[in-house]
Amino acid sequence: MTPGARGGTFPTREKIKEAAGDIFLHKGYAAARMQEIADRAGVNKALIYYYFSSKDSLFEAIIREASEELVMNLSDLFALQEKDPHRLIKRLVQVHFHFLLEHPQLPCLLVRELSSDNPLPKKVLADVIGRFSRGNIARLQQLLDQAAAAKQLRRTNVQQLLWSIFSLNVFSFISWPVIETVWPEIGTFDQAMRKREKAVVDLILSSLLPRRSD
Amino acid sequence: MTPGARGGTFPTREKIKEAAGDIFLHKGYAAARMQEIADRAGVNKALIYYYFSSKDSLFEAIIREASEELVMNLSDLFALQEKDPHRLIKRLVQVHFHFLLEHPQLPCLLVRELSSDNPLPKKVLADVIGRFSRGNIARLQQLLDQAAAAKQLRRTNVQQLLWSIFSLNVFSFISWPVIETVWPEIGTFDQAMRKREKAVVDLILSSLLPRRSD
DNA sequence: GTCTATAACCGGATAGAC
DNA sequence: GTCTATCCGGTTATAGAC
Numbered sequence: 496m497t498p499g500a501r502g503g504t505f506p507t508r509e510k511i512k513e514a515a516g517d518i519f520l521h522k523g524y525a526a527a528r529m530q531e532i533a534d535r536a537g538v539n540k541a542l543i544y545y546y547f548s549s550k551d552s553l554f555e556a557i558i559r560e561a562s563e564e565l566v567m568n569l570s571d572l573f574a575l576q577e578k579d580p581h582r583l584i585k586r587l588v589q590v591h592f593h594f595l596l597e598h599p600q601l602p603c604l605l606v607r608e609l610s611s612d613n614p615l616p617k618k619v620l621a622d623v624i625g626r627f628s629r630g631n632i633a634r635l636q637q638l639l640d641q642a643a644a645a646k647q648l649r650r651t652n653v654q655q656l657l658w659s660i661f662s663l664n665v666f667s668f669i670s671w672p673v674i675e676t677v678w679p680e681i682g683t684f685d686q687a688m689r690k691r692e693k694a695v696v697d698l699i700l701s702s703l704l705p706r707r708s709d
Numbered sequence: 710m711t712p713g714a715r716g717g718t719f720p721t722r723e724k725i726k727e728a729a730g731d732i733f734l735h736k737g738y739a740a741a742r743m744q745e746i747a748d749r750a751g752v753n754k755a756l757i758y759y760y761f762s763s764k765d766s767l768f769e770a771i772i773r774e775a776s777e778e779l780v781m782n783l784s785d786l787f788a789l790q791e792k793d794p795h796r797l798i799k800r801l802v803q804v805h806f807h808f809l810l811e812h813p814q815l816p817c818l819l820v821r822e823l824s825s826d827n828p829l830p831k832k833v834l835a836d837v838i839g840r841f842s843r844g845n846i847a848r849l850q851q852l853l854d855q856a857a858a859a860k861q862l863r864r865t866n867v868q869q870l871l872w873s874i875f876s877l878n879v880f881s882f883i884s885w886p887v888i889e890t891v892w893p894e895i896g897t898f899d900q901a902m903r904k905r906e907k908a909v910v911d912l913i914l915s916s917l918l919p920r921r922s923d
Numbered sequence: 924g925t926c927t928a929t930a931a932c933c934g935g936a937t938a939g940a941c
Numbered sequence: 942g943t944c945t946a947t948c949c950g951g952t953t954a955t956a957g958a959c
Contacts, residue, residue, distance in 0.1 A: 603820060
């Protein structure tokens, strides 16, 4: 029987997954070494192959798990049935941003692997976003259209808006190593990210409001 | 004597660099294979080592060259001495976006390598951005402050603004493989990027304008 | 379940002929 | 300058003892 099939807890398997997450996230697939994963997990390298059939299948387990968590977070938000688009979008930006705070290296990993030959990360991410989109996007566009008709917000394309939110949030984390280097006075990671979250929320919400000239 | 030291043209060396650019950009450093670079360049693998001492030095040549080009583009823009901050920022977004259109894979490469152990990409990029920043940023902040004092624009932090522009533009390209998959009705790469550029310019400029409530 | 030992392979780099 | 042939270290993966 495959280990893990019966549903108890498997500390060794979990330790390996945790270690693999750290290493893959930090190095990317190609540069990650099974020996290093084994060392960090405190187990023998051969033991990894007892639980996972190959480097590939271990990698898949890692990214699939992280992606599932994001979908759940976003779905929870929409389940709240917030009616005010302004507040909903503010929360959307914040929920996404805080998810990234919990997984600051995930965006780098996905970006690294998205343009590689390995089709797996793209498949997983497209699947995740696709599941989130179904329903939620149409509903958000409807709220935006109503608010625009009432002159409360500018007319806005929901896909471009989500693309922008996604870009601003994810890239805040991806670009951190560079920002830290070229702009040291911004302070520690935590300080900088608190400021950054405010700036992103402010940018997105400002762009939604009607202009003085409207 | 090192090949290339006398300044003539070196078609083979150039062919290798071009091929290496394609492969490194597509795969990242660790996954790139010297054999594959040789095949694409149409030369023997050993010949690469005649022109470049190692995989490392070939990689450095590639990213340094691309980065230099971006700095030149941005410096040209600021050399124009545009006085209207609204127009300057619009041009800034567009120049950066069009540079990325010419090098659509560069952002992915830099992101991939930035979080790796190789310190080179970070050094190169920090150097490039640092050189652009010197002077230009202070001047832009001054223009923004003047416009804010005259109530033409909202009060804006220039670093957060540049961070946002950088994020929106770069991530448009990085996320393309995903966007294309989850949102196929957006059309071809060219069509989508034309629309995306408009959306980014619009988002940034909207956020700068005073709100109706100000 | 966990280990040691090793097979099998791959890829960067070099030697040397032409 | 360009090629063929090869070396050598490192990495994934497996065999088999305990």
